[in-house]
Amino acid sequence: MLTSADLDTLLLTFKVASISTGLMLLFGTPLAWWLARTRSAWKGFINAVVALPLVLPPTVLGFYLLVLMGPAGVIGQFTSWLGIGTLPFTFAGLVVASVLYSMPFVVQPLQAAFTTIGEQPLEAAATLRASPLDTFFSVVMPLAKPGFLTATILGFTHTVGEFGVVLMVGGNIPDRTRVVSVQIYNHVEAMEYSDAHWLAGILLVFSFAVLLVLYTVLKTQPVAHN
């Protein structure tokens, strides 16, 4: 059965994933909108940066974040100057790392959805007196609803499933940075296979159920990992 320590890691995992997903939608939506509409020469560069976590080993991303957010890193010095200390091995650091790591899973479905909408509904809205911001909320968001659902689900589940980045940036601190994937690793290391089974099983069922909903009920196309 699940121990109370296991329950704590589950709870922490969902907390990290929820906050990260919220932040990813907040920052990813304008970014995806810009990427879908811009003719800037920077588009390719930004696209590549956003997609980087898809191909990079999580430990590489985690390593760089650790260095940058550490006391000697640029981000670390900035956060120290702000008086909030350094981010590695804290809950906030974990969230920052998760957001960066799972961002392509939010940005790419949104970008695809925005591109599909095209210019026409936007022009129709403009001729019907809707300002660009009004149009975004009253036309673009409803039309991109499947994209938002896909982005939310993929962003959330991918954050739940991360391991390498967490270990590098968050470490293994109970109640602060110890998430489910790390706890499973701890159990296996300690030869506690039955505990590992419980947690692994929960993640498996959860992830499969979510994807099943995504691909059958919502009839979403699998996201292309380019």
Place this chain on the structure above:
Amino acid sequence: MTKPITARFQLDYGAFQLAVDLSLPGSGITVLFGHSGSGKTTLLRCIAGLQQAQQGYLEINSTIWQDSARDVFLPTHKRSLGYVFQEANLFPHLTVAGNLQFGLKRIAKQSNTADLQHILELLGIDHLLKRKTEQLSGGEKQRVAIARALALNPEVLLMDEPLASLDFKRKQEILPFLSRLHQDLNIPVLYVTHSQQEVAQLADSLVIMENGRALASGPLSETLSRLDVPLAQDREAATVWPVTVIEHENDYHLTRVSFAGGALSLPIIDAAIGTPLRIQIYARDVSIALEVPTATSILNVLPAIITGLADDHGGGLSVVQLQVGGLALLAHITRKSALLLNLQVGMAVYVQIKGTSIL
């Protein structure tokens, strides 16, 4: 009756340039006519503000929408216009009623909204309000799109080939509604098309576009009969006359209609005395005689003055421009006939009209 629309635009896309300087009537339907690539849609989009011409001046009903010299460019959503796209472009996430309300919700409460119920009846869509847009036929979609644009009681209605994506049957379904709009509305309508039939049926005024320029612009009959416009030499060249039904000759299955310079007999029309109609007279159906033809089967013989002559550059055709009681008329005759009759500008002749079509 509102003030004329002033539209001056210069836009350079490298391969395509738009350069127009137009004064368009403040009422009635003005058709922007031309082949694809002539710039007619670009001109309409510049008027709507969907595209921004580098150099432009646009004044509608005493409001300046663009004046590049003073850095004025009103964004589309702040312009009092209605726009009907080639594809109806309805919002698929809203019902018909939701689409109609979209603009209404966004205009100031105190402003003068159109009588929505009247528009719905005019366009025959009052039974569709609860439908989803995907359940509508192409013709119904386009009628909803027209109603959606009109509901805002705009100062100008812009229509970009609203019938082009519809098949013949759907076109016939919508044209009568558009003709009716024409009588019911007192706002100017700018209507883009490449169809001569829609020009004949709807236009009060005509702007002929080619290569980003306005070749000719003015009242319909006058512009259609201009000899310096390629349209006059087209096999389908025709003029359009406004007429009024005055008498039915049931024994002969004929209807008499009057126009400014006389009367014509047409195949019987099912319309009450006094009904205004438009008739189209193809240039190829008009022949010319120097004296009143006494023995002819053709009923419609009218006195006319020749106002212009042109050749069709190498073909055997002469294009003759005439005035019949103040209305312009085109005739296509052979060049040989023109020489044998020694036709000259200013000559008084008789025209025989073999056939007309009612629009």
